């Protein structure tokens with residue numbers, strides 16, 4: 397791929413390469429409740445570092461989702477132990493806008509730990525000693541691809557599939573606006589390297605459990621429109637959230653053509669809501685999330701709110717007055 401098309405600052409890329417070449421042992425991590433981009437990107441980068449003769453462990457704050465267990469390396473992902481005896485010499489944080497979001501993996505940090513931050517969140521706090529961060533990449537996995545290319549490490553079918561999963565996850569199957577021509581070029585190269593596109597798509601998108609589908613049914617039952625049909629709100633009580641996975645229910649609000657913003661209110665603990673926000677085209681939902689201490693992307697973000705179901709449900713018209 398022509399170098400000029402890289403969505404990256406070349407000085408940052410050189411620093412990242414030096415960081416990777418200069419260490420012998422690495423810990424790789426991502427945000428709590430790690431998603432497909434973080435898991436795929438970390439596993440692929442682990443493979444790349446091992447190709448370079450380095451030691452690399454993937455360590456998360458919590459166990460990785462079962463839905464990703466088809467990825468090679470999934471079983472070897474470690475869950476952070478409390479108070480590890482040895483601090484990390486070099487920590488690579490993928491897909492994580494702030495250091496606090498790595499959760500308990502912070503216990504691996506010591507005074508001499510060097511951090512490489514690889515990310516595409518636009519609200520990234522650039523917390524690394526080296527920051528390979530650009531909002532112009534579809535995914536952190538896409539950035540890992542550019543690193544592999546610059547390092548001259550050929551991608552095995554396994555690594556290609558891990559990266560393809562990350563890209564497919566973050567672009568919603570190449571549908572979201574953060575998908576660029578470069579994303580397609582990278583994906584094409586990953587397929588050429590052996591990523592099974594039909595297999596990965598099937599595992600990623602057709603992997604619901606019966607309880608999760610039932611929870612979706614409850615969420616759809618609750619769906620209501622506000623602001624002249626432009627804001628959809630889905631609401632799940634604590635009991636309903638506890639019954640099955642509800643990560644994707646927010647996307648269903650956008651299936652109604654008039655809807656610009658979809659909000660899922662999920663009562664994770666009694667009166668404590670996890671709020672997921674999605675927008676179609678105009679509204680920057682990351683601003684709304686940030687106003688409530690959350691964050692994310694222009695079209696997909698989240699935050700947490702406390703209150704009763706009735707007060708929380710009053711919020712949409714207040715959150716989006718100008719819509």
Ligand SMILES: [Mn+2]
Pocket residue numbers: 433434491516534535536566
């Ligand atoms: Mn991502």
